[in-house]
Amino acid sequence: MSARSRSSARWLSVAIGMVLVIGAVTGTADAAGETYDQYSLMSSRSAGQLVDTAGAPASQWAWNPTGAGRSEIRWDTPANWNNPATGVEHFVHDGDWVYLDGYEDKGTGAYNPQRVTSEQVGDGDCAHLVSLPSHGGQQHYVRWTVPTAAYCLIADGTITTAAGVVHFRHRQIWRPATTCATRFLGTVACIEQQETWWDDNGHPMRMQIDRTQKLGRGKGPGLQIHATVGEGKPIDWTADLRYTWTW
Template identity: 45%
Template sequence: MRRKLAVLTVAAGLLAAVGAVAVNRPSEASTAAPVAENYGQYTLMFERSAGQYWAGGSAAGQWSWSPLSATVSDISWGDPKAWPPKNAERFVKSGDWVLLDGYNDGAGRPLTQIQRMTSEKIGDAACNNLQDLSSAGGKQHYAQWTIPADGYCIDGTGTIKPPNGSTTVNFRHVQKWLPPHPCSNADFPGQTCITQVEQWWDDNNHPYSLQLDRSIELARGLGMAFTNRTTVPVNWNADGRYYWHY
């Protein structure tokens, strides 16, 4: 339930000497438009990528992406000792958005829980100036594919149901996405990350209440769970230690 905004690149001007006179000559690159990064560079969602995050000196969990097409990919999260897990989340790239479609019993399997939004709003990184988002067929607007220069917030409510509609979980998901910034953990200093700050409420077999409050960094070229700072349901920290392709 959990896992965009732009690095501006400006080339320095060239200093060229002509005879005894120094003349500043800006390079062509200095007038070029900034190159926007995208969500795929930080998640590696369309690569057969995987990673492991550690807490307290031992493996706390593992993730892996399973691309199913050029626009659809499942991500699995679980215990590395019991891999693969019998659950995954399905994400769909549609235009300039990454959408969350639902959940299944393992990467590549049909959806067993379908998530549909009843309300979505987008605003600035402080969740102010919220405006309605047009529906994407009910799928959740999870993150913008092209990473904007400024952070943004998505506040959405919806339901999770099996295909037969026999049960309903009501939820609210608030995400703040922060633009690229320098980041480090104990094993990977000097990286560049985007940050997802998220809160999740639901009524899944309990009264409707806050179930998750955390901040996660995603590292460019490495992937998910670079750092994890959780305060709800418990105070807990974990950092990415191993990253690979399979």
Template identity: 45%
Template sequence: MKAGFAAVLATAFAAPPAQAASPVYGDFSLMFQRSAGQYAPPGEKAFQWAWSPQSATESQITWGDPVTWPPATAEHFVRSGDWVLLDGWDGNGTYYSQRVTEESACDGAQCTAIPSDGGRQHYVRWTVPSTDYRLVARGTITRQSSGKVVHFEHLQTWGAPAPCSNARFGARTCITQTETWSDDNGLPAGSPMRETLHRSIKIAKGLGMAFAIDQDVPSPWHAEATEYWNW
């Protein structure tokens, strides 16, 4: 009897089964690895991307032509708590600082203001939610060498992990970033912003960026990942 009672007690107070950790953006983007890849429209020339971690919380990504690699432009991202922030990017021999004046996170029609973190854009959640969410950011980009300011609006929808596939790598699990970018670059002062980009990018778990890209602004374009590697 005592042995049986002890067994019951052991079962009652046993630790619950361990639950799988929630996926994080790094599982998909591989932003804190020296990861790289190529993507191309079917039958056409390839383009390339590569992450270059700078510290435990900072990384930069470059996009460009593998023939003339490395490119002169790199986007700078910082992990802060449960967010990945966009600070700005290098290019044209200078640095472009991106700072938001208004940000919100939306679940359906319900939007909540995001508290500022040094003015940097809250680009994507680090812990990947199980449901889609939207981000709205408005602010300015300042060219450090000249002080020129451009106003922008960046609308994003981040899709929850879902099945995806492409011709080279078959069935995978992806998160999808659908984004619309508008700005007043090159327009007369006081002009309304114009939409310059609308696209969706699938990011595959364990592989990285640009698993598939579908763009319709400024022009229709489709590309899929053809290679992934660590450098």
């Protein structure tokens, strides 16, 4: 086989692999007819509050749609909610993906863009990984349609801040819709995100986050959260969504 033929064969193998993986990711998603928006509520002014195992307010979130498929979400402790928001995540919906663009500090007005240098998608075991095409450097965060098979996303890149450039790796496994028995909201249709995050923000590159969260259809994110690593330290933290509202 000539060098050109071998190159063509390798290209064809990669292309077929990508089709198979993306096909597994999409599966019968269109037939299911559900979207990430139905579970995240990112297109509406929605909010929720979580409580810890003792029933004390532990975390709070609120979506703020900003137009043209864009929306931002704030996560914070309820006790800090009246202070200027920091780390507000900006998301963009385009086609069949939701992309993460960056983080904003509402107090200072600083915006920290996040840009990927490489991205891969694979099956629910993070196997059979293939590269994803760039979307202006924005991170492929989650599929808009809810697939019927689990899939894995791995992104490497940088966050540009006033203090310098932070390098990160973000691995996510998204699992298809099922039903969740909850502490406060009964039995709810849900999807699951399991994520790990590494960065070198003021320290050598290391894992900073390892957590699983469930999003409830019509309820939003944080339906249930269990974290085993937080701020680079082993933890065992659980919280459940108790209140939801619109604003």
